[in-house]
Amino acid sequence: xxxxxxxxxxxxxxxxxxxxxxxxxxxxxxxxxxxxxxxxxxxxxxxxxxxxxxxxxxxxxxxxxxxxxxxxxxxxxxxxxxxxxxxxxxxxxxxxxxxxxxxxxxxxxxxxxxx
Amino acid sequence: xxxxxxxxxxxxxxxxxxxxxxxxxxxxxxxxxxxxxxxxxxxxxxxxxxxxxxxxxxxxxxxxxxxxxxxxxxxxxxxxxxxxxxxxxxxxxxxxxxxxxxxxxxxxxxxx
Numbered sequence: 001x002x003x004x005x006x007x008x009x010x011x012x013x014x015x016x017x018x019x020x021x022x023x024x025x026x027x028x029x030x031x032x033x034x035x036x037x038x039x040x041x042x043x044x045x046x047x048x049x050x051x052x053x054x055x056x057x058x059x060x061x062x063x064x065x066x067x068x069x070x071x072x073x074x075x076x077x078x079x080x081x082x083x084x085x086x087x088x089x090x091x092x093x094x095x096x097x098x099x100x101x102x103x104x105x106x107x108x109x110x111x112x113x114x115x
Numbered sequence: 116x117x118x119x120x121x122x123x124x125x126x127x128x129x130x131x132x133x134x135x136x137x138x139x140x141x142x143x144x145x146x147x148x149x150x151x152x153x154x155x156x157x158x159x160x161x162x163x164x165x166x167x168x169x170x171x172x173x174x175x176x177x178x179x180x181x182x183x184x185x186x187x188x189x190x191x192x193x194x195x196x197x198x199x200x201x202x203x204x205x206x207x208x209x210x211x212x213x214x215x216x217x218x219x220x221x222x223x224x225x226x227x
Contacts, residue, residue: 034214043219049212109158
């Protein structure tokens, strides 16, 4: 199957700092990438849909100025958590979708802890 | 947000038995359905996708879809302890570029 990577896998930061998470499709071109968030004991919740070369579409309740998404190429999307706070601590997971198939391939996730 | 409902469990089955996982969804227009397995601390991995009414088999796994009843299920035959995980039902959200709406997941425990 297709491979999606995320970096870093784990990050600890101080409150008020910004954190960038990268999501890469390694062996296919992803016209669309998705960012999900999962809190402990909860399911994955869609944060935003990212299309290459255009602005991301954010789900209701997700602050676009706080969670900056850039999809600059067909293999890379980045999520920047700006001015992170402890309540932003979560498991952030990206997925990528090939243009003509419906299967989404998930990255391994990034665990963010804000102190 | 349209809902995807699953029994959170835990569902406990003995090794070698059949595990039956169920899911209902509220958006009658949904066309694509997926089962993912998630181990603790890991991201989801795709087990099966199903798009048409009826059964779809892949090895020890069988997905069943009934669009009239808005119901999806997953059967795991000859359950193994390594199958112990959380199983997530997901339904495609067309308005969000084909993102997925996940249920809360059912925790499965296969006991030796």
